[in-house]
Amino acid sequence: MxxxxxxxxxxxxxxFEAAARLRSxxxxxxxxxxxxxxxxxxxxxxxxxxxxRLFDRIYRGIELTExxxxxxxxxxxxxxxxxxxxxxxxxxxxxxxxxxxxxFAFAAFWLMPRLQRFHEAYPxxxxxxxxxxxxxxxxxxxxxxxxxxxxxxxxxxESRWLFDEEVFPVCSPRLIHGKPLSAVALQRLPLLHLRGxxxxxxxxxxxxxxxxxxxxxxxAGQLRFDNYTxxxxxxIAGQGVAIGWAHLVDxxxxxxxxxxxxEGSLRSKRGYYAVLxxxxxxxALIERFVDWLEQERGxxxxxxxx
Numbered sequence: 001m002x003x004x005x006x007x008x009x010x011x012x013x014x015x016f017e018a019a020a021r022l023r024s025x026x027x028x029x030x031x032x033x034x035x036x037x038x039x040x041x042x043x044x045x046x047x048x049x050x051x052x053r054l055f056d057r058i059y060r061g062i063e064l065t066e067x068x069x070x071x072x073x074x075x076x077x078x079x080x081x082x083x084x085x086x087x088x089x090x091x092x093x094x095x096x097x098x099x100x101x102x103x104f105a106f107a108a109f110w111l112m113p114r115l116q117r118f119h120e121a122y123p124x125x126x127x128x129x130x131x132x133x134x135x136x137x138x139x140x141x142x143x144x145x146x147x148x149x150x151x152x153x154x155x156x157x158e159s160r161w162l163f164d165e166e167v168f169p170v171c172s173p174r175l176i177h178g179k180p181l182s183a184v185a186l187q188r189l190p191l192l193h194l195r196g197x198x199x200x201x202x203x204x205x206x207x208x209x210x211x212x213x214x215x216x217x218x219x220a221g222q223l224r225f226d227n228y229t230x231x232x233x234x235x236i237a238g239q240g241v242a243i244g245w246a247h248l249v250d251x252x253x254x255x256x257x258x259x260x261x262x263e264g265s266l267r268s269k270r271g272y273y274a275v276l277x278x279x280x281x282x283x284a285l286i287e288r289f290v291d292w293l294e295q296e297r298g299x300x301x302x303x304x305x306x
Contacts, residue, residue, distance in 0.1 A: 007049065008046075012046055013078075014032070015028060015039055015042050015043070016046055016072070017072065017079055018032055019043060019055075019062070020071075020072035021072070021076065021140075023061060023063065024061060024062065025039040025040050025062065043055060050067075050071075052065075052067045053065050054068035055068055072141060076141065095124055095125070097128055098125055098128065098285055098286070099128050099130060099144045099145075100145050100289070101129075101130040101131070101138035101139075101140075101143045101146040102131060102138070102146065102147040102148070103131065103132065103148075103228075104131040104132075104228070105227075105228035105245075105248055106149075106248065106272065107129055107131050109229070109232070109248040111129070111147070113301030114296050114301050115127060117296070117299075118289070139157050139275065144286050145275070145286055145289055146274075146275045146276075147274055148272070148275050149165075149271070149272055149273075150270060150271075151269060151270050152273050154273070154275055157275040157276050158276045159273040159274065160294075161271065161273055162271065162273060162274055162297060163297055164267055164269075164271040165203070165267060165268045165269075166245070166266070167203045167208065167243050167246070167265060168243075168244050168260055168264065168265040168266070169241050169242070169260065169261055169262050170232075170241070170243075170244035170252075170253065170258040170259065170260055170261075171235055171238075171240070171242065171258065171259065171261055172235060172236055172237065172238040172257070173256065174238050175189065175238050175240075175261075176189075178259075180262065180263070181262065183209060183212040183213060187214065187218055189240065190222060190223065190239065190241065191205050191218055192223050192224075192225065192231050192240040192242045193224045194224070194228060194231055194243070195224045195226050203243055204243075205218040207266075208243055212264070222240075223239060223240055228245075228248075232249065232252070235258060236258060242258075246265065247272070251301050274290045274293055274294075
């Protein structure tokens with residue numbers, strides 16, 4: 001029984017799991033308290049022993065081959081099961097950990113203000129948040145649920161709709177002295193722009209003004225951000241007008257930190273989705289979390305009750 005494991009030390013599998021999960025020999029060495037050359041040598045010996053390549057060495061990093069990904073999924077689950085078994089046998093808690101990936105703005109503005117309600121409903125569950133801006137990078141095998149922005153057609157994983165994209169301009173009430181503006185007048189105010197991958201997926205100012213009936217292109221922005229959270233902080237500080245995404249900025253508007261200088265909003269066919277990474281076992285804990293996300297859809301965040 002377990003004949004394939006006879007010549008594989010458990011320590012080698014631990015090193016492989018860390019290197020595969022972190023996509024870095026250096027990061028794995030730091031986590032395990034060893035050196036990068038030691039990790040690299042162990043992985044070369046493991047590949048030789050298995051007779052297959054597990055990693056592609058690329059510029060400034062590593063990527064898993066198909067065989068490496070398959071082995072990682074099984075080893076990760078096996079080590080997790082062993083760790084859980086040891087914890088239970090030794091009487092150390094019955095806590096579960098849920099790995100959730102999303103972009104930083106969704107985590108900061110929507111998820112974090114609501115997580116207390118999840119913890120109250122499931123006090124035995126710890127939520128580990130992983131943030132990033134590249135959707136495909138967040139669909140890793142170690143992620144249980146990803147909350148991603150898009151049209152629902154993700155190449156990896158099964159998606160479940162949460163809410164549609166709805167946008168409208170927002171700014172500090174001080175910037176407009178509390179008076180509503182026309183779309184043409186809004187163009188004369190400083191506009192805060194989002195750049196990078198996020199901007200290619202979301203509404204930009206040209207699309208917003210077209211939606212409000214203004215065909216002339218907006219002026220070039222003096223302030224550009226590659227982080228939506230920083231952009232919103234600049235809007236709160238009165239540095240310009242931002243494109244506000246409903247569900248992300250609704251709480252800030254209700255608190256009076258931001259206001260809507262124009263009436264109306266724009267919608268697209270995109271939105272936020274709960275995505276299960278490929279080949280991820282659909283456990284009861286994952287189902288409960290996705291159900292909770294759907295239940296939170298129409299509820300205010302806790303900051304509005306303060």
